[in-house]
Amino acid sequence: MFTNLVHLFKTAQDAAERAYGNVLAAEKEAFADLGAGYTAMNTRSSYATERELQEFCSRLTGRLVMEASRKFAPGSGRLDIDKDAELKRFGLDVGKVLEAGKLPDLDGFWQHLEKTYAGDAGREVAFSQAAKAIINGFWLKPDSQIKRTSSAVVLEKRVSSEVSFRSSGKRRIHYGSTQTLALTLDGLATFAFKHDFGALGQHLKHCNVSDLEFETRQKMSFNGLDVVMFNDKWQFKFSHQVGDALSLFVSEYGAEHLASRDRY
Incomplete structure (x- = not known):
């Protein structure tokens, strides 16, 4: 479920890259005398695309932690969960996973949060x-x-x-x-x-x-x-x-x- 969100984001990035490429091709066709290589259409570098994906994954893991803090807190009480500490306990380095061309296992990370904080465990921590x-x-x-x-x-x-x-x-x-x-x-x-x-x-x-x-x-x-x-x-x-x-x-x-x- 949550890992699929990363897949959908990556698919959207790929679709956007193709769409931008189509605009660039149409611009070059419209200006047959481009000369110095100037174009009105600026395509994103691969680095910018990778950084965008990593930032999305970082925000998504943060949202999972926020949801766990809300869901597993005792009644109206407060439960604080350290995102970086939990990622380390689960053994997930999002940056390294993306560099390897894979998608981070956010479904597994959520299951880890459930196992760690659901029920009495989260209440006791809180x-x-x-x-x-x-x-x-x-x-x-x-x-x-x-x-x-x-x-x-x-x-x-x-x-x-x-x-x-x-x-x-x-x-x-x-x-x-x-x-x-x-x-x-x-x-x-x-x-x-x-x-x-x-x-x-x-x-x-x-x-x-x-x-x-x-x-x-x-x-x-x-x-x-x-x-x-x-x-x-x-x-x-x-x-x-x-x-x-x-x-x-x-x-x-x-x-x-x-x-x-x-x-x-």
């Missing part, structure tokens, strides 16, 4: 990735002391901000913090969906940190979570129910990564 993102985001270590009050379990994340030039008196997240914050929120969203905190998961998943503007000490309230935003940190106040479930989630899926952070 949960481990989420736990890692949470551990890294809150800079947790094996000996971290988690603050627990009478009403909340509190974690803090360093988030740099700067004065917004669009709205007077407001701040926006510094570009250097947007990616790590987004990864942390994605990890929390995957955790929330796993433990049936669906409304919280939806809020976290659709929180656009790139465009967010806020005032110092402003609070965002979700189901089971309040987030207080300061100039250089965000304070996450989880309800006891959510906080206790988060602690179990990190212990179950992030124990190995958490232990490794003892070296930092």
Whole structure:
């Protein structure tokens, strides 16, 4: 199925080359006195054609990985798959295959992705990735002391901000913090969906940190979570129910990564 797409693309390239050749022949016939060899019709070099095919195959393998990430993710959670790593595990070098005059086995590559990530396997990977993102985001270590009050379990994340030039008196997240914050929120969203905190998961998943503007000490309230935003940190106040479930989630899926952070 997917390998056939490459075959169809190659067939289209061959048909285009013949069509361009017909135009070039007609032009030469129309201008009997071409002289210096100038032509209005420019045909592609074999190198350009080969590069075009390789770029198509690269984009197609990328789309297969995107589809696997979407299809095998746990519910509304997130699953990250490294395209280059999976191609290496499967033993497919697209460039070398094309250089040999063959078509890459993309059907086999998809079967590899299915075998690796379908069902419980993909969910377990996604949960481990989420736990890692949470551990890294809150800079947790094996000996971290988690603050627990009478009403909340509190974690803090360093988030740099700067004065917004669009709205007077407001701040926006510094570009250097947007990616790590987004990864942390994605990890929390995957955790929330796993433990049936669906409304919280939806809020976290659709929180656009790139465009967010806020005032110092402003609070965002979700189901089971309040987030207080300061100039250089965000304070996450989880309800006891959510906080206790988060602690179990990190212990179950992030124990190995958490232990490794003892070296930092």
